[in-house]
Amino acid sequence: MALAPLRALVATCSAALVLISCSTGDDTTVAGKASGSGRLTIAVAYDQPGLGLRRLDGTFRGFDVDVARYVAKELGVEESGITFTEALPSEREKLLTEGKVDLVVSSYSITEKREEVIDFVGPYFRAGQDLLVRMTDVRITGPESLDGLRLCSVANTTSAQFVRDQFAQSVELVEYPNFSDCVTALLAEQVDTMTTDDVILAGYAAQNPELLRVVGKPFSEERYGIGMRKGDPTSKAKVTEAVRKMMDSGEWRRSLEANVGDSGYAIPDPPKLGG
Numbered sequence: 001m002a003l004a005p006l007r008a009l010v011a012t013c014s015a016a017l018v019l020i021s022c023s024t025g026d027d028t029t030v031a032g033k034a035s036g037s038g039r040l041t042i043a044v045a046y047d048q049p050g051l052g053l054r055r056l057d058g059t060f061r062g063f064d065v066d067v068a069r070y071v072a073k074e075l076g077v078e079e080s081g082i083t084f085t086e087a088l089p090s091e092r093e094k095l096l097t098e099g100k101v102d103l104v105v106s107s108y109s110i111t112e113k114r115e116e117v118i119d120f121v122g123p124y125f126r127a128g129q130d131l132l133v134r135m136t137d138v139r140i141t142g143p144e145s146l147d148g149l150r151l152c153s154v155a156n157t158t159s160a161q162f163v164r165d166q167f168a169q170s171v172e173l174v175e176y177p178n179f180s181d182c183v184t185a186l187l188a189e190q191v192d193t194m195t196t197d198d199v200i201l202a203g204y205a206a207q208n209p210e211l212l213r214v215v216g217k218p219f220s221e222e223r224y225g226i227g228m229r230k231g232d233p234t235s236k237a238k239v240t241e242a243v244r245k246m247m248d249s250g251e252w253r254r255s256l257e258a259n260v261g262d263s264g265y266a267i268p269d270p271p272k273l274g275g
Contacts (some may be wrong), residue, residue, distance in 0.1 A: 013188065030102045030228065030235035034075035035094045036037040041130025042068045043087035043101040043227075047180035048050060048152050050203030050260040052087075062086050064224075066255040067246065068206045071226065074242035088177060090156035096229050103239070104227030109158060114225070120241045122225030123271045124247075127197035129159055132204060135213050140193050143167035150174050152182035152191040159195045172250060179204070187211060195223060198224050199265055206263035223271070244273055 006095040026032030034040055044065055045052030052062040065084075072082050086094065087106035095101045096118050107127070110120045131176040133140045140146065153160035155175045162170050174184050182194040183204050189209050194201075201214045226239060246252045256267050 028166055029232050031238050032073055034077045038077055039084060040072050040077050040081045043085050043095050043104040044068055045106045046086045046221060047178050048200050049207055051200060062226040063255050063259045064105045068109045070246045071239055071242040075238060089154045092227060096227055099262060107197060107224055108227050110225040119228045119230045119236060120225030121236055123223035124243050125224040126271045127199045127218035129195060129223045130198040130201055130218050131193045131195050131215040132201040132212055133193045133215060135211055143180060143219050146171040149192040152185055152194040153181055169234045199260060202263040202265040240273060
């Protein structure tokens with residue numbers, strides 16, 4: 001008499017275990033963690049107006065932040081399941097290789113050197129390197145005019161060394177941990193100019209329209225990618241498809257218009273993924 005109920009109980013428990021196993025996912029991959037736990041840790045900039053900015057109330061805003069949220073949502077993670085952490089330029093590869101974050105979405109230029117250590121999805125945006133100067137400074141007309149001047153950039157970025165190597169061998173390089181530190185130094189006349197991507201500089205100029213301006217002569221091309229750990233092809237394919245959907249849906253352009261449109265930055269067309 002007890003055998004039939006026992007069999008039913010075993011069948012019910014077995015089905016429950018299968019459901020639990022299937023829903024847990026493989027948390028060693030980004031997609032598995034997203035589907036299993038409904039959570040992701042994503043590194044973004046805290047100090048780049050228009051791209052990644054942590055506001056005083058603790059909320060985050062910017063184009064990169066929107067990209068991160070969109071990708072997470074496509075992987076099954078709601079905004080409440082995202083933990084944002086700061087992506088200091090000097091720490092980005094380490095954050096990924098040490099497993100401290102799942103993705104890095106932080107104006108992260110795709111380079112051969114970085115691709116030796118991590119993987120990228122992209123480019124999801126193309127920018128050009130430019131210079132930010134004080135409004136009244138007429139000495140600086142482009143990178144070739146920087147010999148003998150103090151050029152600020154951020155540690156572990158490619159911008160300042162590129163200027164020295166290609167345009168102004170005697171420029172004095174000054175490095176800080178964050179782009180906002182360079183802006184402070186520029187306003188305090190501790191440096192003569194700062195360099196990074198034009199879309200980042202446009203955000204800082206928009207914050208200080210009477211004091212700072214972008215020279216407006218881009219002299220390189222930077223391809224932004226979403227940083228991931230190597231060896232996760234399934235997740236890479238899913239993140240790529242999420243970015244493609246954001247571009248095709250028009251959400252990509254709407255985010256750029258909302259976040260950097262007021263700076264006067266010309267919104268480009270979406271780049272070709274993998275290009």
